Amino acid sequence: EGLRVYDPAFLNTAVVKSQVSYVDGERGILLYRGYRIEDLLKHSNYLEVAYLLIYGELPDKLQAAGWEKQIMTHTYLHVKVNDLMKSFNYDAHPMGMFISSIAALSTFHPEANPSLAGANIFLQDVKLCNKQFKRIIGKATTLAANAYRHRIGREFNSPQNGLGYTENFLCMLDCLGEADYRPHPVLVDALDKLFIIHAEHEMNCSTTAMRLIGSSLVDPYSAISGAAAALYGPLHGGANEAVVHMLEEIGSVENIPDFIAQVKNREKKLMGFGHRVYKNFDPRASLVRDVLYKVFEVCGQEPLMKVAVALEQAALNDDYFVSRRLYPNVDFYSGLIYKAMGFPTDFFPLLFAIPRISGWLAHWNEMLADPDLKIWRPRQVYTGEAARPFVPMSERP
Numbered sequence: 001e002g003l004r005v006y007d008p009a010f011l012n013t014a015v016v017k018s019q020v021s022y023v024d025g026e027r028g029i030l031l032y033r034g035y036r037i038e039d040l041l042k043h044s045n046y047l048e049v050a051y052l053l054i055y056g057e058l059p060d061k062l063q064a065a066g067w068e069k070q071i072m073t074h075t076y077l078h079v080k081v082n083d084l085m086k087s088f089n090y091d092a093h094p095m096g097m098f099i100s101s102i103a104a105l106s107t108f109h110p111e112a113n114p115s116l117a118g119a120n121i122f123l124q125d126v127k128l129c130n131k132q133f134k135r136i137i138g139k140a141t142t143l144a145a146n147a148y149r150h151r152i153g154r155e156f157n158s159p160q161n162g163l164g165y166t167e168n169f170l171c172m173l174d175c176l177g178e179a180d181y182r183p184h185p186v187l188v189d190a191l192d193k194l195f196i197i198h199a200e201h202e203m204n205c206s207t208t209a210m211r212l213i214g215s216s217l218v219d220p221y222s223a224i225s226g227a228a229a230a231l232y233g234p235l236h237g238g239a240n241e242a243v244v245h246m247l248e249e250i251g252s253v254e255n256i257p258d259f260i261a262q263v264k265n266r267e268k269k270l271m272g273f274g275h276r277v278y279k280n281f282d283p284r285a286s287l288v289r290d291v292l293y294k295v296f297e298v299c300g301q302e303p304l305m306k307v308a309v310a311l312e313q314a315a316l317n318d319d320y321f322v323s324r325r326l327y328p329n330v331d332f333y334s335g336l337i338y339k340a341m342g343f344p345t346d347f348f349p350l351l352f353a354i355p356r357i358s359g360w361l362a363h364w365n366e367m368l369a370d371p372d373l374k375i376w377r378p379r380q381v382y383t384g385e386a387a388r389p390f391v392p393m394s395e396r397p
C-alpha cells in the first residue's frame with residue numbers, strides 16, 4: 001500500500017500551495033498578499049482588505065466603490081431567515097445561531113451548489129462565485145446583529161446600506177429606532193481594525209475546515225458554516241470568550257500564583273497563550289493592544305485589564321511558559337476590548353468569525369482555481385481488531 005506518513009494534528013504537513021497570507025512564526029511577521037498587517041492597519045479598511053485577500057490585489061477606486069456598494073446591497077436577509085433566527089431559544093449561543101443560519105442560507109441560494117443547479121461541476125462559474133462572496137460578506141453582519149438582538153429580546157434592525165460596513169454593523173446592534181443614531185467613530189475605527197487583524201491567517205483550523213469541506217465541491221454557505229463551527233472551539237476563535245471567563249474566575253491579582261500553579265499542574269490552560277506557528281510573539285497581539293488603549297479612552301478601562309496585565313507578566317517570567325515558547329496570542333486582549341465596548345462575552349467568537357469570512361473565501365477562490373484540486377481524503381493507521389467472527393446475542397453472557 002506504499003509508505004504513509006503518520007502526522008497527527010498535521011504538525012508537519014503542508015496541504016496546499018497558497019498565495020493568500022504569509023506567517024513567519026520565528027520573526028512574528030504576518031503578510032496579507034505581501035502587505036504587512038501593520039501597513040494595512042495604518043492605510044486600509046476591512047472591506048478593502050477583504051477584496052485584497054479574495055482577489056489578490058488592492059482594488060482601484062472604481063473597484064473599491066463597486067465592491068462596497070454591492071456588499072452593502074447584499075446585507076438584507078430574507079424574512080424567513082429572520083423568522084428562523086427568532087425561533088432559537090432566548091439563551092442560544094450567538095455562534096450556534098450564526099453557524100445554523102449561515103448554513104440555512106444555502107437553501108435560499110441553491111444555484112450556489114453546482115450539482116443542485118445541474119451544472120457541470122468542473123466548470124466554475126466565476127460570476128456566480130463572486131455574487132456568493134458579496135452575499136456572504138454582506139449578510140454576515142446582519143446575521144450577527146440578529147443573533148445579538150435576539151439575545152437581548154429586541155426587534156431586529158434593518159441594515160442601512162448608505163453606511164460603511166462596520167458602522168452599519170454597530171448601528172444594527174444598538175440602533176434605538178432613531179434614524180440619526182451613529183456609533184462613536186473611535187469605536188467604529190477600532191472594530192474595523194480588529195476586523196483587519198482577524199481577517200486571515202493561512203491554514204489555521206477553520207480555514208483548513210473550509211478547504212476540506214469545499215474540496216467535496218459543496219456550496220460556500222455550507223462550507224462557511226463548517227469553518228465557523230471549527231472557529232467556535234475554545235482552542236481557536238472561542239479563545240477570546242474563554243480568556244474573559246478565565247480572568248473573571250481569577251478575579252484579582254493575588255489569585256494569579258494559584259492559577260499559574262493549576263496551569264503548570266495541567267488542571268487548566270492559560271487561555272490566549274500559545275500558538276502553533278508563532279514561537280517568539282504574535283504580532284497581532286501587540287496590534288490588538290494598541291486598539292485596546294484607544295477603546296479604553298472612550299469606554300473607560302475595563303477593570304479586568306489589571307488582572308490580564310499581571311497574568312501576562314507572571315507567565316512571561318515563568319519557566320514553564322518560557323521553555324515552551326508560549327506568548328500571548330491575538331485572543332489574549334481582544335476580549336477585553338469587546339467587553340469594554342459592551343458586547344456580551346458569548347458574542348466574542350462571532351466578532352472573530354465575521355472578518356475571518358474574507359480569509360475563508362480567499363482560500364475558497366484559490367482552491368477552485370487550483371489545478372491540483374482533489375477531494376481531501378487523508379489516510380489512517382488502523383490500530384483496531386483484525387477480522388473476527390460475530391457472536392450472536394444468544395451466545396453472549
Ligand code: CMC
Pocket residue numbers: 204234235236237238239263268269270271272273274275276277324326329330331
Ligand atoms: N496553557 C498552558 N500550556 C500550554 C498552552 C496554554 N495556553 N499552550 C500550550 N501549552 C503547552 C502544552 O501543554 C505543551 O506542553 P507539553 O509539551 O509539556 O505537553 C506545549 O505547551 C506545546 O503546546 P501544544 O498544545 O503542543 O501546542 P499546539 O500547537 O498543539 O497548540 C494552541 C496551540 C493555540 C491550541 C495552544 O497553545 C492552546 O491551547 N492555547 C490556548 C488556547 C488559545 O489561546 N487559542 C487561540 C490560538 S490563536 C488564535 C486562533 O487561532 O484562534
